[in-house]
Amino acid sequence: MGIQVHGIGKRFGDFVALENIDLSMRTGALTALLGPSGGGKSTLLRIIAGLEKPDTGTVEIDGADATRLAPRHRNVGFVFQHYAAFTHLSVYRNVAFGLEIRKRPRAEIRKRVNELLELVHLEQFADRLPAQLSGGQRQRMALARALAVEPKVLLLDEPFGALDAKVRKELRDWLRRLHDEVHVTTVFVTHDQEEALEVSDEIVVINDGRVEQVGKPDELYDRPANPFVMSFLGPVTTLDGQLVRPHDIEVFTDPVGDAVPAKVTRLQRIGFEVRAELGDTGGWAQLTRGQSEALNLAEGANVWVRPAPGTTRIPAPRQPT
Amino acid sequence: MTTDVHAPPAALDEVPAGGAGPRRRPRAKTGLRLGGASGTTLGVVVLWMSLLVLIPLAAVLGKAFDGGWSAFADAITQPATAAALRLTITLSVAVAVINAVMGTIVAWVLVRGRFPGAGIFEMVIDIPFALPTIVAGLVMLALYGGDSPIGVSLVGTRTGLLVTLLFVTLPFTVRTVQPVLLNLDREAEEAAASLGASAPVIFRRIALPQLMPAIISGAVLSFARAIGEYGSVVLISSNLPFKTEIASSVIYGKLQDADNAAVSTQQAAAIATVLLAASAVVLVLIDVLQRRVARRG
Numbered sequence: 001m002g003i004q005v006h007g008i009g010k011r012f013g014d015f016v017a018l019e020n021i022d023l024s025m026r027t028g029a030l031t032a033l034l035g036p037s038g039g040g041k042s043t044l045l046r047i048i049a050g051l052e053k054p055d056t057g058t059v060e061i062d063g064a065d066a067t068r069l070a071p072r073h074r075n076v077g078f079v080f081q082h083y084a085a086f087t088h089l090s091v092y093r094n095v096a097f098g099l100e101i102r103k104r105p106r107a108e109i110r111k112r113v114n115e116l117l118e119l120v121h122l123e124q125f126a127d128r129l130p131a132q133l134s135g136g137q138r139q140r141m142a143l144a145r146a147l148a149v150e151p152k153v154l155l156l157d158e159p160f161g162a163l164d165a166k167v168r169k170e171l172r173d174w175l176r177r178l179h180d181e182v183h184v185t186t187v188f189v190t191h192d193q194e195e196a197l198e199v200s201d202e203i204v205v206i207n208d209g210r211v212e213q214v215g216k217p218d219e220l221y222d223r224p225a226n227p228f229v230m231s232f233l234g235p236v237t238t239l240d241g242q243l244v245r246p247h248d249i250e251v252f253t254d255p256v257g258d259a260v261p262a263k264v265t266r267l268q269r270i271g272f273e274v275r276a277e278l279g280d281t282g283g284w285a286q287l288t289r290g291q292s293e294a295l296n297l298a299e300g301a302n303v304w305v306r307p308a309p310g311t312t313r314i315p316a317p318r319q320p321t
Numbered sequence: 322m323t324t325d326v327h328a329p330p331a332a333l334d335e336v337p338a339g340g341a342g343p344r345r346r347p348r349a350k351t352g353l354r355l356g357g358a359s360g361t362t363l364g365v366v367v368l369w370m371s372l373l374v375l376i377p378l379a380a381v382l383g384k385a386f387d388g389g390w391s392a393f394a395d396a397i398t399q400p401a402t403a404a405a406l407r408l409t410i411t412l413s414v415a416v417a418v419i420n421a422v423m424g425t426i427v428a429w430v431l432v433r434g435r436f437p438g439a440g441i442f443e444m445v446i447d448i449p450f451a452l453p454t455i456v457a458g459l460v461m462l463a464l465y466g467g468d469s470p471i472g473v474s475l476v477g478t479r480t481g482l483l484v485t486l487l488f489v490t491l492p493f494t495v496r497t498v499q500p501v502l503l504n505l506d507r508e509a510e511e512a513a514a515s516l517g518a519s520a521p522v523i524f525r526r527i528a529l530p531q532l533m534p535a536i537i538s539g540a541v542l543s544f545a546r547a548i549g550e551y552g553s554v555v556l557i558s559s560n561l562p563f564k565t566e567i568a569s570s571v572i573y574g575k576l577q578d579a580d581n582a583a584v585s586t587q588q589a590a591a592i593a594t595v596l597l598a599a600s601a602v603v604l605v606l607i608d609v610l611q612r613r614v615a616r617r618g
Contacts, residue, residue: 051511071514078515084508088530098516101526142512149516 001063002027002185003048003153008057010043010209017043019209021057025202030179030186032200034193035232040209041189045155048187049078062152077146077184081158083138085130091141092117092126098149116144119178136167143175147182156188160195172199193233197221205229227317237283238316239307246286248311251276252304253295259304267292267299278305378597384590396591401562402571406592408479409568410599413547416486417540417603423487424494424543425536431495432502450492454552461485462556477559482567485554486547493546494539501535502528533614541607548596568592 008021018040025031033041046052048059050071058067066074086094093100095116099109117123120140122133130138139159146154159175160168176199179186190196196203197217205212205220205228212232213225224230230243237246240260252259265279274292276285285305287297297303307313386393397403431443449457465475465484475481505528513523551569558565560574575589 049515051515071511072517072519074515075517076515078512080508080512082506082508084506084512086509086513086527087506097513097518097526101516101518101522145512145516 002029003187004060005044005048006058006060008044008047008054008059010040010047010052010054016209018047018054021206021209021211023204023211023214025185025187025204027062027185028183029201030176030188030199031202031204032196033187033189033204033206034196035191035206035212037191039207041191041206042157044206045157045187045189048153049076049155050074051078075149075152077149077151077154079139079142079146079154079156079159081161083130083135083142083162085138085142087130089129090126091122091128091130091133094130094141095144095148097145102149112148113144116148119147120144134167135163136171139163139171143178147184151184153185153187156186158189158191161190168195175199197233205232207232222312224312224314227314230312230314235286237285239278239281239283239305241316242307242313243316244283244307244311244313246275246284248308248313249283249285249305250308251285251287251291251295251297253301255304256306259306262303262305264297264299264301264303267297276303278303281305381590381593381597384587385594387587387590388584392587393591393594396588397595399588401566402568402588402592404563405566405568405571406595408482408566409548409596412479412482412486412567413544413599415483416490416547417544419487420490420494420543421536421540424491424539425498425532427491428495428498428502432499446492446495449489452489454489454550455556457489457553458485458556461488461553465557476557477561477565479565481557482554482565485557486550489550489553490543490546493542494536497535497539497542498532501532505531530614534611537607537611537614541603544603545600548600568596 003023003025005021005023008018009016010018021040021044023044033044035041043052047054048061050066050069050073054067058065060066061074061076071078086097089097092113095113096109099112104112114123114126117126120143122137122141122144125133125137125141130141133141139162143156143159156175160171163171172195175188188200200217202214203217203220204214207228213220213229215223220229221233224233227236227243230236235246236243237249238244239249250259255261260281262278262281264276266275266277268275268277269289269292272289274287274289274297276287276292276297278284283305287295295303385396397406427446431439431446452460461481461484462476464471465473465481467474467476469475475484510523510527513527518526549569550567551573554567555570558567558570560566560570572589572592575585575592578585
């Protein structure tokens, strides 16, 4: 159940957008497709929606083969990065669109649309045109419009990508809470690892048309399958030929066990965080302000560093990422 | 589904136009301003419009009613004249309607279709526009004349008139609809499709309402051009009274009548006034219609 894709491949001319993708997205879960731009994640989402035809492979939605179904028969809700509002229709009519073309009774439409407008906090904007709304409001309208037809799955393509940082963060928290209430199988595309880690139940890392790793947010962060996943999900640095997270580096002022000597070449403070560049090792360590003060760190100080025991590390690729 | 999603975060009630909306950018209050019209520019415009448009129009109207209402009525109810006026207006309405449909289809194919030779097609559209009208008439005669290479002679037929008028008005709707079509949000159409809309429903409910103002203005331009067209149709029409004689050629004929110049000129002006009125009525109708479309959304 949920969404199953098997052997999906897609080319645009010579460019391979997706190569032999096998994935399964659980019913009721909030799954993130995470990866850099141009990696194929949006193409995959559009293939699931039927807006793009795969060259190879199949798509199953709720156990039924949907590969050859037109988008309008798939019963998916799709939310676009740039809202895709029906600019000539009021907010109310936008949300009502899917129900109106299904020729539902007027009273039922009114009830349902008002319910949804309340859900997305736009009830007082029902008569406005989309152009009279802010970006965040337009995206909530688009979400209500997609939910109106009670889709089996909800697909969101970079839904907060066009919004400014603050609105983005608030809307993302709100989406998580909304999902906890509505429980529709949801897949959303993002290139923002923080967004994926914060909101989703499961993350699929997609790069260069391939699936790099699938797992729960913590699994991916703690046990990345390869250097790409590790560096895409958070900051990394190299120490002793290994990729480590800079916040997992222990810093000592005296030689300790297997710690290697290093010199602090630059000390940079960003709010609560202190970044110590370890010149000769080529890496850097991330400390809290308290730790840095306790160690009495200063530029030019000689220190000994090692990855904290039991933390994530994987062999660094020859070309540091 | 319950409707209580806890306390809405602050952003959910942010003011519209708060940074995220690309459409509503507050206009700068300072800097270079070209907004206001000074008294001088207004005066120049009024003078210019008067010289070019208002005074000549008033002169025609004055001439039309030279002999009072009865002379005017007599002029336009002469059987041949009345027939020509009816034909001209009917043809112009037909041209406007056909162009609204065909021009939209042509524009659609130009914008959405991908086919070899699209660039040439694109240029061909404007040829009728660029040709001197008499040349357009010759072009029509070459194909549909008495010695038609395809064996179809439309000389002296109303079909010939219609085809010629369609030829010269071809670019109007195409060129008004094309830019609007280019700017249509394809994702909105995809959104409609995922909401269950079929292609015809998407066209009718999403694309068409947004194209309508452009289609209407293209149709009005076609109407206006058709109602006054002379050079291109005069060759193919053969000016057969009660059959293919159009209003503009009646006017021309009246003005050629040197024997009783005063009366003829008054009659020509009367016919011109009817054409003028027809154009004015259409313009007003369209304006009302467009406002209604805009309001209903």
